[in-house]
Amino acid sequence: MRGQERNEWSNPRNMDIPAGNKKLSVVLPSGKVVRQKSFKTLPDREKLLVAYKHLEGLRQLNGGYLASDYIGDKGGDKYNVFWLRDIMYATYANEYVGAYDRMIESYRLIIRIFEKYRHKITSGARKRHYLGSCADEAIHARVHPVTLEEITKEWGHHQLDIFGLFLYKTGDLMKKGHNVIGTGQAETFILLRDIVLYLTTVRWHTDPDFGVWEEGPEVHASSVGAVLAGLTMWHDDGHYHHKYKSHNPLYGLLPIPQEFIEIGRASLDRTLPSESASRPYDLVQLSLIWPYAIVSEAQAQQILVNVETHLVREKGLVRYPGDLYYNADGGNPVGNEAQWPLGFAWLSIVYSKLAMKSLRMGSIFPVPSEFIEKAQAYLKRLEDMMTEDGRVPELYTNGQPNWSIPLAWAQSFYVVAHQSLNRVYERMGSR
Template sequence: MLSESYKALDQLCLPHGLYIASPAKEYRYVWIRDCVYMSLPYVDKPSNRYEKTYYRLLDLFREYEWKIDILCRHRPRSEWEYIHARYTHDNVREIHDQSWGHIQHDMVGAFLYGIGLGLKRGRPMLRDEKDVEMIQKLVNYLANVEYWHDTDNGMWEEWREVHSSSVGACVAGLKAVAGVVHVPQELIERGLTTVLRLFPRESNDKFVDLAQLSLIYPYRLFTGLLGETIVSNVEKRLLRERGVIRYEGDSYYSTLEQQYGRACSRDFYLGSEAEWTFGLPWLALCHQELGHWDKAEHYIKRTEKVMTAPGILPELYYGGTAKANPNTPLGWSCAMYILAKEAGLGATPSAQRKPGLRIKA
């Protein structure tokens, strides 16, 4: 199953080093966030696969440096002014003929985190001083948009709120590159204050959200009892038979969406939400972080049961059904399975950790 999951990632990797989210027509795009998650299985592999992804992302930011420079001088006034989240797969250009929720601070935080993680593992992430300069400008960008209270579209690219998952990603990213460029400590502390103020909520509008698992893995911001609380809330409110719903009342690919659209209230969609497969290996990864290896193994096995073929995971299943949506395989899902499976295979009793009450500042 591992080898087939790696083959799926190989097929989604483009010559320039970035990934399309899925071979399905509507997902043949490059998302910055997806590229970060899909690159994680390669961070410890003996190849240049990991840094190659980030070199192309750095080139992307270089190509739009003129835009980042403007954003470092004043806050964006319109949505299109923000750094875009999604690009064409061939020449990696912004897409202007479709409306999209591009205000996604977490993707910038994710990119910075990925750079810092690679450097921590001894990988040659920065090619020259220009790359360092671009990292500094992205830090300045987060400071200028005031990420700690600027509403964004979040991981699911929907309505604007202050999301703990977005703010937490920025905190993790800023911490990760603090030894490479200048990151004022106050910039990190403001984000931490927001995350703790919202805890255990994802936002003022949502009590719990699948995206909050990112605060435990990969960002390792919440550990111990704080992480336990997030995982428990996800399991109690969002866990389903074939995956994890993103949040209660999610209409995207709901069994009621095609009949009624997405204009109805969220309460209308309760019980019909789509079940996202990467939620299962994500829970496994979080339980590994919290030292619950038996629970992690349980979720790895559940992940393998919902594969459409060995190593192949769809984006989601329609709520309460065995019908997968067309976005198969989803690279993000395959990457999460690889990470959880390999961590489980390498686990030993001495590697197990006991939970405590901590937030990593």
């Protein structure tokens, strides 16, 4: 059966899914035709194939992903552009289906974008003041999907977590034996060095940015944690060694002083359990548990308690209390926030990772039933919020989804959540 699954995944993009959400027709690479009235009634493995196919529909020839295919014709911002962060998270699904070549292509695109605007990195590294929301020297969070040109000046572009995620995942892939850098390695490592210098001179651990939600400026725990995780990956002090079968040292390629790790850790500890001065908790703090695993067990537990107690709603998670984005009642925002199905995916992933960690600790520990049950429950809640043809909306307001369907990184996180839980099942079967 496992071999058959690998054969189906040999070309997961070779499927036919018609537009609309009333009827689903999928032709698997084996030639098998699957017809169902609803994505929710499909067998689990076929759900995975369908969800991945929708994600592939947003992938561009250069390896990037449109945030969604919404062109802005019904109001609001158009999403058929590149967000750097969204690309890096959207391509995560490829790792979980074994398509590392496609993930590497996406990260090489991010390198190309950084190289294109390298003058901003080197210019920013020379300054010692806050860069501002739309300062010319800030790397823009959004670019055109073909030309890679900047498209929006009035934006909260100073987002430190983008650099943190980039450093973290490139280091992770290299430790797994993948050549993310490409052919111009010497020049790219100089670029990485310049990024670290940029982060240092903009005082990533103490000065504000606009964070994942592009709001602020404030000091965000999620941004500090992202950069700390990225630097820790390259500092190579053993924090992440448990993730790898063999040790592939990185510290000689991009030396990171121990002081950087210490000041980042101190800053993160000062900010937690809050996300920022104005937000006692935030959905994006889940990133500190996964993918970064940069907080202590006690801190992770507190984040989960806060998120599950205060942010979980019927159709998803609110980003934070009083969030005005797509709020159903701007005059009375608390309790009327938009609900993001993405949050269900993130919680499912986190609980699957916690379950896997418990299973790895050995047979003397009981099966982590609570973690597994929560991972299952949140995945089920996510699937209940997906469209009839298997797409994850960005958010719900007043019980209705907005027009960004699917949201690329939410679609990716569904694949990650699905596969993470499957790996728990496989581990339990071999125990």
